[in-house]
Amino acid sequence: MGRPVAIIGAGQTKHGNRSEITYPDLVREGVKSVFEDAGVGPDDIDGVVFGTMPSMMEGVALTHFYFADALQAVGKPILKSETCGSTGMSLALTGYYWVASGMADMVLVVGSEKMHEGDSQATMTTVAEPFYLRYFIAGAPGIFSLQSKLWIDRYGLSEELVRDAAAKISVDHHNDAFDNPVAHIKKKLTMDDVKNSKVVVYPSRLWDICPNSDGACGVIFASEEKAKKICRNPAWVKGVGYSGEEYWFDDSDKVVWKSAINAAKQAYKMAGITNPIEELDVAEIYNPFTYVELLHYECFGFCDFGKASDLTLKGIFARDGKLPCDPSGGVLCTNPIGASGLIRVAEAAMQVTGKAGDHQIEDAKLGFAHAMGGASQFNGVMIVGSEL
Amino acid sequence: MGKNFETLEHQVWLPYKFSVGPVFNRFFEGLKEGKILGNRCPKCNKVLVPARSFCPECFVDMGDWEEVSQEGEVVTWAQANYEFFGAPAEPPFIGALIRLDHTDCNFLHLVGGFDLSDIDAVKSKVKSGARVKAVWSDVKKGHMLDIKFFEPE
Amino acid sequence: MIKFDKKGNPFIEAEGIIPYETAVGPTWHRFFEGFKEERIYGTKCPKCNRVLVPARTFCPRCFEDMEEWVELHQEGRVKGWALVDYEYFGMPTKPPFIFSVIGLEGADCGLLHLIGGFDLSNLETVRSRVKTGSRVRAVWEKEKRGHIMDIRYFAPID
Numbered sequence: 263m264g265r266p267v268a269i270i271g272a273g274q275t276k277h278g279n280r281s282e283i284t285y286p287d288l289v290r291e292g293v294k295s296v297f298e299d300a301g302v303g304p305d306d307i308d309g310v311v312f313g314t315m316p317s318m319m320e321g322v323a324l325t326h327f328y329f330a331d332a333l334q335a336v337g338k339p340i341l342k343s344e345t346c347g348s349t350g351m352s353l354a355l356t357g358y359y360w361v362a363s364g365m366a367d368m369v370l371v372v373g374s375e376k377m378h379e380g381d382s383q384a385t386m387t388t389v390a391e392p393f394y395l396r397y398f399i400a401g402a403p404g405i406f407s408l409q410s411k412l413w414i415d416r417y418g419l420s421e422e423l424v425r426d427a428a429a430k431i432s433v434d435h436h437n438d439a440f441d442n443p444v445a446h447i448k449k450k451l452t453m454d455d456v457k458n459s460k461v462v463v464y465p466s467r468l469w470d471i472c473p474n475s476d477g478a479c480g481v482i483f484a485s486e487e488k489a490k491k492i493c494r495n496p497a498w499v500k501g502v503g504y505s506g507e508e509y510w511f512d513d514s515d516k517v518v519w520k521s522a523i524n525a526a527k528q529a530y531k532m533a534g535i536t537n538p539i540e541e542l543d544v545a546e547i548y549n550p551f552t553y554v555e556l557l558h559y560e561c562f563g564f565c566d567f568g569k570a571s572d573l574t575l576k577g578i579f580a581r582d583g584k585l586p587c588d589p590s591g592g593v594l595c596t597n598p599i600g601a602s603g604l605i606r607v608a609e610a611a612m613q614v615t616g617k618a619g620d621h622q623i624e625d626a627k628l629g630f631a632h633a634m635g636g637a638s639q640f641n642g643v644m645i646v647g648s649e650l
Numbered sequence: 651m652g653k654n655f656e657t658l659e660h661q662v663w664l665p666y667k668f669s670v671g672p673v674f675n676r677f678f679e680g681l682k683e684g685k686i687l688g689n690r691c692p693k694c695n696k697v698l699v700p701a702r703s704f705c706p707e708c709f710v711d712m713g714d715w716e717e718v719s720q721e722g723e724v725v726t727w728a729q730a731n732y733e734f735f736g737a738p739a740e741p742p743f744i745g746a747l748i749r750l751d752h753t754d755c756n757f758l759h760l761v762g763g764f765d766l767s768d769i770d771a772v773k774s775k776v777k778s779g780a781r782v783k784a785v786w787s788d789v790k791k792g793h794m795l796d797i798k799f800f801e802p803e
Numbered sequence: 804m805i806k807f808d809k810k811g812n813p814f815i816e817a818e819g820i821i822p823y824e825t826a827v828g829p830t831w832h833r834f835f836e837g838f839k840e841e842r843i844y845g846t847k848c849p850k851c852n853r854v855l856v857p858a859r860t861f862c863p864r865c866f867e868d869m870e871e872w873v874e875l876h877q878e879g880r881v882k883g884w885a886l887v888d889y890e891y892f893g894m895p896t897k898p899p900f901i902f903s904v905i906g907l908e909g910a911d912c913g914l915l916h917l918i919g920g921f922d923l924s925n926l927e928t929v930r931s932r933v934k935t936g937s938r939v940r941a942v943w944e945k946e947k948r949g950h951i952m953d954i955r956y957f958a959p960i961d
Contacts, residue, residue, distance in 0.1 A: 281812040284671035287703050304709060321666040321819045331706035379814075380666050383891035392660045392823070393831055394857060394951045397895050398902040398915045400887040408902065412883035415935040464886035464926060508863040512882070512904045512913035513855070656832055657824040663893045670805055670813040678805060791804045 263532070264362030266650055268489035268496035270482050271300025272608035272617075277477030277596045278446040285320060285376045289332040292372055292478025292601070300482045301492065304334035307482075308366035311356045313343040313373055314600030319385045320376050333372060346389060347402075347548060348635030349373055350479070350603020351504070351642035357483040358499050358644070367485040373605075374478035375598035382474050382599070389637060395511070400463060402550065403471055405637045407463035409516045410553035414465060416517045417568035425465075427571035428552035429456040432469045432594065434580050435549075439591030441620035446475040446596040465553065472550035477598035479605045486650070497611035497646040500628070501535070503528025506640040522561035522634070522641040529643040530563075533628075538563050539578075539585050542645075543626040544613045546606040548633040549592045558632070559587070562643075581623070589613075589621045603633025607644050614648045673703040676715070678792035686784065686797075688718045688753055696754035720784040722750035722800075727761060727776050729769070738795065742766040748782060748800055762799030775802045833872070834858040835949035843941065843954075845910050847871040853911040857951075877941040878960065879907035884918060884933055886926065896952075899923040905939060905957055916941075919956030932959055 273295025280288050297303055310333050312326040322328050326335070326342040333340070341360075343352040350373040357371035383401030390396040399405045414424050433453060439445035451469060459468035489496040505524040507514040514520060526538075535541050545564070549555035556570040564585060565573045573579065579587040588594070590609045593602050610629030612618040618626075628647045634640065670678070673689075677700045680687035688699030692713035696705070699718050704711055727746035730737070737743075739760060747756035761776055763785055782800035790796040805813045827835075830846075834857050837844045845854040846869035848862035854873050855862070862869050884903035887896075896902075901923065904913035918939060921932055939957035947953040 281667075281669045281808055281810070281814060282671070284669050284674065284703070287671060290704060290709075318662065318664055318819065321664065321668070321817065331704070334709055336706070376669070379668055381664055381892040384664050384893055387891070387894075388662055392658060392825055393827075395915060397951055398917070400885075400889075400894070400896075400898075400900075400902065401891055403889065404885060404887055404902065407885040408883055408904065411885055411935070412904070415883060460888075461886070461926060462889045464888070464929075466885075510855075510863070510912065511915060513863060656827040658827055660823055660825065662819070662821045662823065664819045665892050666817045666819060667808075667814045668817065670815060675805065675813040793804050 264359070265364060266486045267358050267361045267499045268484050268486065268493065269499065269607070269611040269646060270484045270489050270493040270496050271296050271302070272479070272481045272611050273297070273299045274444045274479045274605060274608060275477045276444050277475045277598055279378055280376065280476035281378050285374075285379065286329055286332040288376060288476060289329045289372065289374050289478050292374060292480045293333055293370070296370070296480030296482055302368070302482065307334070307338065307368055307370045309360055309369045310335040310338055310340045311343065311353050311360070311369060311371045312340065313349045313353045314375055315346055315349060316344065316385055316388055318380070318388055319382065319599075320379045333370065345640055346635035347550070347599060348603050348633040348640045348642050349600050350605060351607070351631070351633035351644065353604050354481060354607045354631075354644055355502055355504060355642060357481065358502060361483045361485055367488050369483045370480060371483060371604065372478060372480045373601040373603065375600040376476045377474035377598060378476055395637070399637055403463040403466055405511070406551045406554055407466040409557070409638050410465055410551060413517045413553060413557045419568065419571060423575075424553070424556070424571050425457060426453065427556055427574040428470055429453045430574055431552045431555055432456045435588055435591045435594045436469070438581055438589055438621060439595040442590045443619070444477075444596070445591045446477070447473050448591070448595065466551055470552040472593050472597040473595070475596050475598045477596065477601050479601040479608050481604055481608050481611070495615045497614050497648065498650045499644060500647045501529035501531070501533030501645040502643065503532070504640070504642040506636070509639065511637055516638050517557065518567065519557065519561045519638070519641070521639070522558060525632070525641040525643045526562040529645045533645045533647070535645070538630070539565070541628060542585055542630050543628050544589065544610065544623045545585060545587045545630040546590060546609045546632070547587055547592065548603060548606060549588055549594050550597055552594065555587070555594075562630070562632070581621075586623050589618070589623055603635075603642070606631040606633055607646070610644070610646050614646055671703065673701055673712075677701045680717070681794070681796040682790045682792045684786055684790065685717045686720055686750065687715055689713065689715045697752065698755050699750060699753050699757055718753050719751035722748045722753075722757070722782060724761065724776060724778060724780045724782055725749050725756050726778055729766065729772060744772070744776060746776070746800070759794070759797060760799040761802065763801035828860070830858055830860045838953040839947045839949050841943050843875045843877060843907065843914075845873050845875050847873050854909060855912050856907060856910045856914050873909060875910050876908035878938060879905045879914075881918065881933060881935055881937045881939055882906050882913050883935055886923065886929055901929065901933060903933075903957070916954060917956040918959065920958035
């Protein structure tokens with residue numbers, strides 16, 4: 263299974279519109295912040311993992327070359343991973359595998375995006391091939407809204423109930439973001455604000471959808487020996503999982519979503535978790551779209567299929583609920599795509615080590631991080647805990 | 651040539667807005683004024699051109715700005731005789747690494763100002779160590795090609 | 804050359820235009836020849852027996868060649884839909900449009916395509932005309948070029 267691996271530091275840039283600096287400088291800001299948090303420097307790092315969303319986003323191919331200086335990767339082995347939205351998780355998994363394998367003792371993992379430099383949905387649509395799907399998917403809002411509608415209609419629930427649950431998620435997360443100093447969009451919304459906002463791709467409205475954000479995140483993975491030597495309070499990787507489906511959207515069911523179910527199952531098995539809603543203290547789910555967040559609660563076994571809306575309205579997944587989901591505000595408030603999946607890992611690690619500041623969930627010991635990628639094609643999960 | 655295969659012709663056409671940042675902005679402003687600007691790392695003392703925001707070796711913010719010499723030596727060069735989409739110049743053109751006097755890295759730009767069609771003539775004028783000097787456009791827009799090329803002395 | 808945004812940040816505008824000649828291959832070729840004749844083809848896997856559409860070269864689950872071509876019905880049921888009401892740079896299909904997963908009779912997976920033939924400007928009207936489970940039928944362009952949009956859209960059958 264590989265040796266134990268710790269997260270000894272996490273850092274994020276201030277996310278938002280960072281047009282005042284060039285992209286390499288933004289990456290360097292993220293790198294400096296994680297070095298500062300971990301108390302290590304470039305010379306301590308054995309290898310570097312880096313990634314972003316489809317690199318056409320910012321118009322420079324092979325960005326890990328461009329950022330060799332900002333990552334202080336010169337002279338070190340470097341790996342790049344690009345799995346669309348799940349990039350950040352793929353990066354975390356790569357860093358984890360590398361240290362777990364024994365081939366490195368300390369790995370710097372960085373994800374970034376500078377979405378204001380390009381057109382995110384035009385870029386996103388290049389994930390679709392040019393013969394067929396490219397005419398239809400309408401970027402991320404398109405394909406994920408289609409998935410949302412499939413889910414809404416699956417269980418014969420009233421559309422009002424589901425609409426209210428999604429609106430509550432939006433209201434709660436946008437409010438939670440005020441307690442996250444690096445979050446992009448912080449806003450006090452009412453349920454009506456969300457329900458009456460402009461239709462972008464029905465059923466998703468403006469406030470059901472994430473922003474375009476610039477930002478970078480760094481996480482440092484270390485061996486047990488290194489972690490115990492230099493870190494008073496590491497987070498330990500307890501379980502990982504990653505699963506994907508066929509390329510063509512309707513070849514698999516996207517409601518009882520096997521890749522999400524299986525990614526979570528793999529991680530639970532490794533972590534020895536049998537009752538997630540009881541055993542997990544906090545979850546950072548990849549949630550750029552409110553309805554799909556609800557779908558994920560069901561696929562991760564936080565509740566029965568068809569029950570996510572009821573439980574959300576009861577407050578089970580709110581910050582003061584049984585299983586707080588996305589107390590950082592999540593992707594819904596902050597989405598520099600290449601970093602977002604890694605930010606979930608960073609936030610979960612911060613929670614279980616008591617470093618989440620104003621959005622700390624009290625006594626959090628076991629955290630669940632997740633990211634999703636492609637046109638609803640891939641899901642990845644990493645579970646971190648305060649105990650080895 | 652061979653078989654003709656059926657293909658779908660299409661384009662990926664994406665718009666960009668590259669953030670320039672304060673350091674490149676100042677460098678390009680310098681070009682508008684007919685100056686080549688570099689800056690110095692406060693730790694290792696190297697002068698880098700174009701100016702950078704941080705030293706790649708020391709990882710610290712760069713320090714003082716300097717107007718660097720517009721003359722230097724060719725380190726190495728290559729002549730391009732074919733066209734490609736987005737090329738900086740019509741072929742034939744010469745790209746060269748130039749060590750401007752009193753700087754600590756090589757500056758990539760064009761060498762020109764003479765007939766490039768005779769390769770033997772080119773090889774006699776352009777060699778490692780040849781002294782070159784910047785020749786500017788009359789109209790400067792704050793673009794790398796405000797310097798038309800570096801001309802051998 | 805350098806412009807400034809509202810906050811005075813300098814930026815450079817550029818466009819990346821990259822041309823491609825993507826190989827079509829015999830499967831897409833035959834599928835789109837079918838479109839020219841107003842036929843929708845799927846292919847069948849000899850192992851799992853599923854019929855997938857658009858026609859595939861190989862079964863993604865069994866990894867076997869799919870060499871049996873099956874003509875599908877032009878009608879099917881709406882499995883899910885979404886109404887697109889925003890535009891990004893270079894969008895090939897202009898909004899507003901509805902795209903849907905359509906379960907054509909004879910196929911074991913849905914086909915993504917448009918639903919249309921009626922006014923899309925009012926959301927409530929749209930919601931009354933299109934529901935998950937509605938039956939739809941392909942409406943073809945008169946002039947065909949062997950392209951996915953030779954089907955103009957699928958229209959609800961009242």
